[in-house]
Amino acid sequence: MHLDASGKYSAFEELMSYYHLNFYVYIILMLIVLVNCIKTIIDxxxxxxxxxxxxxxxxxxxxxxxxxxxxxxxxxxxxxVIADISDKYNKIWTSSILSVCIISFILFIIQIVFVILGNKIKLEEKNKKKGTVNENLSCN
Known part of the structure; x- marks a missing residue:
């Protein structure tokens, strides 16, 4: 049982004592973006x-x-929403959620850049093959 500052039972205090379990979901989502970014770089x-x-x-x-x-x-x-309810928990979790979001966004931008670069190389190779085929056809 969790008590607030006045000594009364607080369902919100109890809920927030387990918020770290919910926060693991955000870490997992960030890891999904990281794995996709790594896969894109490898590709x-x-x-x-x-x-x-x-x-x-x-x-x-x-x-x-x-x-x-x-x-x-x-x-x-x-x-x-939690920040509107409790300033105490807002201070605890704001930097964590912002860090995860910013890192994920940066990884996503890196992923987009490497997809664009990879597609550019694919397009250049495709154009080279077309040029070779066209040259062979024009020579015959």
């Missing part, structure tokens, strides 16, 4: 080495990261 390195990869995985990874970002936004919004 980019493979493309740069000349390996062929399907671009559908890029789209799936971006959509997954966007959904994870939506979950983080929802968590930040919920945190705003």
């Amino acid at each position: 980019y390195i493979r493309i740069k080495k000349g390996n062929k990869l399907k671009s559908k995985s890029d789209i799936f990874n971006i959509i997954t990261s966007i959904l994870a970002g939506g979950g983080l936004f929802s968590g930040a919004f919920f945190h705003g």
Whole structure:
């Protein structure tokens, strides 16, 4: 049983004593974005080495990261509700939720950059192949 400052039972105090369990969800969402970012960088390195990869995985990874970002936004919004109710818990969790959101956003931007770079390399290779085919056809 959790008591507030006046010594009365507080359901909110009890709920907030377990908020760290809810916060693990935000960490997991950030890890999902991290894994997608790492996968995109690995795919980019493979493309740069000349390996062929399907671009559908890029789209799936971006959509997954966007959904994870939506979950983080929802968590930040919920945190705003908690901030309206209790200044004490707002001070405790604000920096944590902001850190997770900022790190996830940076990872998402990195992911987008590497997808764009990878698609640029794929497009250049495709254009080179078209040029080679067109040259062979014009020579015959």
